[in-house]
Amino acid sequence: MTAPVRKICGWTGGVLALSLLLVGLNWWSTGDPFGSADARTLDAPDVYYLRPHGDSAGAADQRALLVEAKGGSVETRGRHRMTADVEPGSADVVQLNKHGPDCTRTRARTHVTCQVTGGSLNHVADARVFALAAQGSHVGDVGYVRFTFTKVDGRKLTARTKVVVGEPVVEIGKTGPVRAVRPGAVVTTPFVVRNSGERTVQGLGIRLGSGQMEFTERYANCRYPGTSHHTAVCRFPDLRIGPGETVVLVPGTRPGFTMRAAKTQMYDVVTQAAWPLDVGPGEGGDWLNSGDHGDGPALTPEFGPAQGVRAFAQGELRTSVGLGIRSDYAVSAGALRGAPGTEQPLRLTVRNDGPGDPGNAAGLVFTPPPGVKVLKQPMEEIDEDSYEPYCEYEGGAYTCLIGELAPGSTRTFEFTLRLGVPGTGGSVRITDNKPNLSDPPDQLDHLGRQDPDPTDDRAAVTVTALD
Numbered sequence: 001m002t003a004p005v006r007k008i009c010g011w012t013g014g015v016l017a018l019s020l021l022l023v024g025l026n027w028w029s030t031g032d033p034f035g036s037a038d039a040r041t042l043d044a045p046d047v048y049y050l051r052p053h054g055d056s057a058g059a060a061d062q063r064a065l066l067v068e069a070k071g072g073s074v075e076t077r078g079r080h081r082m083t084a085d086v087e088p089g090s091a092d093v094v095q096l097n098k099h100g101p102d103c104t105r106t107r108a109r110t111h112v113t114c115q116v117t118g119g120s121l122n123h124v125a126d127a128r129v130f131a132l133a134a135q136g137s138h139v140g141d142v143g144y145v146r147f148t149f150t151k152v153d154g155r156k157l158t159a160r161t162k163v164v165v166g167e168p169v170v171e172i173g174k175t176g177p178v179r180a181v182r183p184g185a186v187v188t189t190p191f192v193v194r195n196s197g198e199r200t201v202q203g204l205g206i207r208l209g210s211g212q213m214e215f216t217e218r219y220a221n222c223r224y225p226g227t228s229h230h231t232a233v234c235r236f237p238d239l240r241i242g243p244g245e246t247v248v249l250v251p252g253t254r255p256g257f258t259m260r261a262a263k264t265q266m267y268d269v270v271t272q273a274a275w276p277l278d279v280g281p282g283e284g285g286d287w288l289n290s291g292d293h294g295d296g297p298a299l300t301p302e303f304g305p306a307q308g309v310r311a312f313a314q315g316e317l318r319t320s321v322g323l324g325i326r327s328d329y330a331v332s333a334g335a336l337r338g339a340p341g342t343e344q345p346l347r348l349t350v351r352n353d354g355p356g357d358p359g360n361a362a363g364l365v366f367t368p369p370p371g372v373k374v375l376k377q378p379m380e381e382i383d384e385d386s387y388e389p390y391c392e393y394e395g396g397a398y399t400c401l402i403g404e405l406a407p408g409s410t411r412t413f414e415f416t417l418r419l420g421v422p423g424t425g426g427s428v429r430i431t432d433n434k435p436n437l438s439d440p441p442d443q444l445d446h447l448g449r450q451d452p453d454p455t456d457d458r459a460a461v462t463v464t465a466l467d
Helices: 002-009 011-030
Strands: 041-043 047-050 067-070 079-086 094-099 103-105 111-117 128-133 142-150 156-165 170-174 178-181 186-189 192-195 201-210 222-224 231-241 246-251 257-260 267-276 299-303 311-313 317-323 327-333 343-355 362-367 373-376 379-383 386-389 392-394 397-401 410-418 423-432 458-464
Touching: 041 142, 041 156, 047 128, 067 079, 067 142, 079 094, 094 103, 094 111, 094 142, 111 128, 128 156, 170 267, 170 317, 186 267, 192 201, 192 231, 231 246, 231 299, 246 257, 327 423, 327 458, 343 362, 362 410
Parallel strands: 047 156, 178 317
Antiparallel strands: 041 067, 079 111, 079 142, 094 128, 103 111, 142 156, 170 192, 170 311, 186 257, 192 246, 201 231, 201 267, 222 231, 246 299, 267 317, 327 343, 343 410, 362 397, 362 423, 373 410, 379 386, 392 397, 423 458
């Protein structure tokens, strides 16, 4: 027995040790010493709703029919084959279509083959499969589509999705905007959901949040992600909302969420979203599963019409909330004194005397006096050691965004000028920013500062000769 032992401890032992080392490294990198950490399951939706044939209405943010291999790093293992097949007996319910050069489809529209990089179908633009209601199908018809993922070694993974003609379509009731709120007051936000689709909503998920306002109660069947407590995510897995039915979410004994308004922030926005739990929160959404449950009363859905709803809308609903206060901005300019040709700094200072904070609502417009040349202006760093002018120059004037300016705060813009002959004609003034065209139409930001004393919004800029 001594000879075999010596052999293992020699060259053979070194090979064995190296092999064990490589296996160990592979185990640490893949979690599996035998290299089977590539995809082990194929995930596809349990149910997928189809618009009735020829009907382009329905859910505006319908999720893609995402099919994904899970359980390993298949994205590093080259291209794979993914197929979608309409199961026998379902061809009169569902047909398949494809998009992109990496997919092919049969004439009967019952089979699609795609070459995918990694393990996802409908995740990249070059490999997409669409399930459509077949001509002659009816609302409520049910069919099945089977997906097969073939790995480079020939092994296959399969998944199956039930497709249903017709869909639940969740809409949220519009009740705002809310104006003239007393600083620090409690704001009640109704949450009304209607199913305008053809199929029953099987469980409901909602999200409610704001920019600055905090909930006065943290509801027991909601989670509160993060530490700011400005967002609630709630789920009602047993709730069923039939086509045409409306529910109102009621915490305790009164309808509507209650949130406390800020004391100085003049404008805020409440965001609301809702989705059927068996569908998900829309393309690009996430479940926001983190956060602790609240310790307050539970939200209860109540069926019936809602008061104060002006209209219903899909997707994320944004409702503006505006405090009933104004904000007094004032501007001042330093004196310019010197002989023609000399260089002088000019400091333009904006002050917010409050009491409100309108956010990024105002800009400063500086018109230099005649004969004055601007040598330096405020700059901003756009990259490391790379700068560009902060203010926009147009029509002989410089316009600078003031940005956030809390009550009692100031901001100074400094220019360096080469003086001309003594004279007047220069000025600096404050102007409200124009509404951003991308802002929702019910935003209140276009109201600006609502300045109670506009007389101090302008100052003259003159050049005076030295005595």
